[in-house]
Amino acid sequence: MTEKDVFLTPEGLAKLELELEEAKLVKRKEVAERIKQALDFGDISENSEYDQAKNEQGKLEERIAKLEAILRNAKLIDEDEITTEVVSVGSKVTVLDLEYNEESEYTIVGSAEANPYEGKISNESPVGKALLGSKAGTVVDVNVPDGVIKYKVQRIAR
Numbered sequence: 834m835t836e837k838d839v840f841l842t843p844e845g846l847a848k849l850e851l852e853l854e855e856a857k858l859v860k861r862k863e864v865a866e867r868i869k870q871a872l873d874f875g876d877i878s879e880n881s882e883y884d885q886a887k888n889e890q891g892k893l894e895e896r897i898a899k900l901e902a903i904l905r906n907a908k909l910i911d912e913d914e915i916t917t918e919v920v921s922v923g924s925k926v927t928v929l930d931l932e933y934n935e936e937s938e939y940t941i942v943g944s945a946e947a948n949p950y951e952g953k954i955s956n957e958s959p960v961g962k963a964l965l966g967s968k969a970g971t972v973v974d975v976n977v978p979d980g981v982i983k984y985k986v987q988r989i990a991r
Contacts (some may be wrong), residue, residue, distance in 0.1 A: 838908045840922045840943030840956060846907060849945065853900040856893060864890045903945050910943075915991045920964045922956045925991065928964070928984040931972065936987065941965070960984070 841849070864886060871883035910923040920926050920941060927938045939954045941964065947955035954961045960982075963975040967986045975982040 836902055836906045839903050839906045839945050840910055841903075841907045841946060842910050842923065842942060843912075845942065845946035846904075846909060849900055849903060849907075853897065853904065856897050856900065860893055861897075864893055908943075912991055917989045917991060918968065920967045920986065920989055922965075923991070924989050926964055926986060927988040927990075929987050931983040931985055939964070 867886040868883065868890065871877070871880055871886050874880055874882060877883045912923060915921060915923040917924075922941050922943060925938060925940050927936055929936050937952075939952055939960065941956050941961050942953045944955040944957050947953055947958065956962070956965060959977060960975050963973045964984070964986065967973050969986050969989055971986045973984050973986065975984060
């Protein structure tokens with residue numbers, strides 16, 4: 834399986850690098866210590882503390898591997914290259930929902946940084962895909978499970 838490019842803002846890159854460093858340097862030691870303590874209880878065949886610590890270790894190593902893959906394939910979004918002519922990864926887009934006459938603002942980011950609660954949507958999401966390449970004034974159709982949402986691109990910023 835080939836790994837795909839992951840678009841990251843400088844802020845997102847720093848956040849993931851920090852998470853990876855903490856996972857490797859701090860959390861690995863904490864989990865290893867819990868495993869050691871659980872082994873001190875004796876028989877591991879019925880030792881729930883040991884099983885829990887080993888499961889946690891597995892999840893942590895999986896997250897570390899995922900972070901390393903993301904960082905290995907990271908493509909940094911250069912804010913100087915973001916245009917306000919068309920929507921691209923890194924753009925801040927104000928859209929108008931034509932059905933409800935409501936404005937929303939989204940920042941288009943890579944999937945590793947997406948956080949809808951912060952208004953950061955993935956370039957791979959239905960809304961992100963539909964907006965990419967659009968100009969201000971364009972109406973885009975977004976296919977969602979309930980049908981189609983029509984957004985009018987109001988503004989594009991960096």
